Amino acid sequence: MKEKHIAEVRAFNRFYTGIIGLLDRYILKSRYSLPEVRVLYELYHHKNITASEIISSLQMDKGYLSRILQQFTRKRLVVKKISVADGRAVHLTLTPVGRNEFETLNRESDKQIQEILEKLSPDDCERLTRYMAEIRNLLT
Amino acid sequence: MKEKHIAEVRAFNRFYTGIIGLLDRYILKSRYSLPEVRVLYELYHHKNITASEIISSLQMDKGYLSRILQQFTRKRLVVKKISVADGRAVHLTLTPVGRNEFETLNRESDKQIQEILEKLSPDDCERLTRYMAEIRNLLT
DNA sequence: AAAATTAGTTGACAAAATCAACTAATTTTC
């Protein structure tokens, strides 16, 4: 019965790739690309994070990230500060503008999810999120 | 308690984006790009499918798809046949080579998933896939 | 103190994706 499990996981992956693609399509209408939004997320949630921390948690090319951060700096979303402890490392912090920008995107994403959840009964909504939490748990 | 549900769905989306990204990274080592593999999947599972059917089910640009199909045709993975019923439409079929190519990729993907499932107890594996099926059900 | 490693930047490019204009076939509409 192993095959059946593999098939289900793969079916789920295809299904969820579609869901995520749909949600992402929405964000792409904003003035930020997907990787940019993910970087913003990291910056918002980790004060004084360094570029290399973002690289390892987001698994992205450092040259690519460097350019994204350059843009953010130009747009005044981020300030860079050279680390006192390690002169190579740069600590990154969102400016109020940056925080604001993220929060706006964040609210839009929340609304998007809410629209999905609204179609479910309170009970189903509860079940859905319980299953999600369980899956995260199992796969972590 | 709506916020908590929204937060869980979003956490799950971030989590699963990572999972899918990881799995995809693997496929990208093959000689096909992600969209190419998805197109192959459609071709494999729907005989005589047309380009516009692929477009609507995969939500992709028609110019982009057209070029992917061109490549597939050059590589002898696919044959095009103009529809008898509608002279604009083209019916697409995988050649034996194309089917073979897909099946190889497919086996590799299966193996990849199997490696994940192996880390779980039979019981957890059962639960995981049940939750996945439930989620698909709830969101369809 | 020299050698090796690490953080981040930059330039050159390659791959992926979008957009709009176009041809040809087919429906729609009057």
Add this chain to the structure above:
DNA sequence: GAAAATTAGTTGATTTTGTCAACTAATTTT
């Protein structure tokens, strides 16, 4: 049943996204 509108697919031009390797400067390792 002919003109107008729509649809399937192609093609060219362009933009966006992402990768790779070379490089500087700071820091560790030996």
